[in-house]
Amino acid sequence: MERPLIVALDFESKEKVQTFLCPFQEPLYVKVGMELFFGEGPSIISYLKEEGHRIFLDLKLHDIPNTVKQAMRTLARLEIDLVNVHAAGGINMMEAALEGLDMGTSSGRKRPNIIAVTQLTSTSERMLKEEILIETPLLKTVLHYAKLAKESGLDGVVCSPNEVESIREACGESFMTITPGIRMQDDPHHDQVRVATPRLAREKGATGIVVGRSITKADDPVEAYMRVKKDWECEINA
Template sequence: MSNSLIIALDFANKKEVDIFLSQFEQEQLFLKVGMELFYKEGPSIIAALKEKNHQIFLDLKLHDIPNTVKSAMRNMASLGVDLVNVHAAGGIPMMQGALEGLEAGTLSGSKRPDCIAVTQLTSTSEEQMQQQQLINVPLLDSVLHYASITKEAGLNGVVCSTLEAGAIREKIGTDFLTVTPGIRLDSDNVQDQVRVATPKKAKENGVSSIVVGRSITRSANPYESYLLFKNEWEGVTQ
């Protein structure tokens, strides 16, 4: 899934998703289904998107005891999604349980979904982390620690901000996925994100895949905005 542009389907229901996707004709996309949409529509939304041959990142950020996460991941794998995630703060046994569940739930002959771990949310500042999580180290140190235990647990990579991706690749290696939300064009409003960057900056930092939501989904012309992000991400000049 390296070098992917993932569109976050920040919609309340399937009807809104269908209206959005109707503007993309037959284009095959990598789509992120998060809590809002999945909790409304359930597994049927995954089936509908897979029928159109889209790749799916099911973004539920699991964080629970290892056995619960293992059982949940078994069910998630059976949906045929391509990418799932957990919170690295859940610890190595929980992340290993996630992988065990994915292996058990993947249909015979199919590829196991990639699994990545959230380090620190891109809406979190260093001050928030230190004062509210009582993690008394620089934010980058926290992210690198979470990335290290994610690698130790055997996961495929992490969710991080573009600002930390280069340091993660340097510490852990280039085959470790770095998936980065908080992607904006220079002209965009950063909204509720704190640690943001452009697609060009993400590419320069060696990011594996970027996640773009409202800058595309809430655009007056979503397809045109998608092409702007895609071209900048892929280094295509107009």
């Protein structure tokens, strides 16, 4: 199974993306989030594809089923590699998202993979109970959302490394677990709560990791990328 290291392009403009990517000698797997996509529009996807990069379009759609279906139909035409929704939208919405992707994918092409956000890695147990008013423990909530995503036909979920093992056990080895909140040992956590190193995420069995500021804010982004890559691709002792 492919285990991608996905670099979060959390920039507001194409110019800053170009400056960041210029020193790299190889195409990357990159994440385009709301800030960049809303600022530059679909043209940023075209640019990244022309440069050979693979793309996770991270818009976290969450709306009524038909709206999400039509949005996914449009996004599929961008020929990205991975896209997501919020699992909290429910089974009907996730099924509609998948249907929209299928409808929008050109004949003869593989549809983009689609995964569901369980709970953001900035969500703590306290926040879940006191602000979102969900009394169910965080792990149980994440696992429930993952099971709903699998039932809906989605390819996997976004989760923290803390939940990967439980999701793999419940949903199978082929069900994708993409984990943000990845930091090197000495990096600040910033606004993330449920974090882990690349090595720990690998040991827990994560399918892929998303790394942002540990690379993009480094003095030497290429060197930081290689450090993260080495830690992520480490051999796991039997």
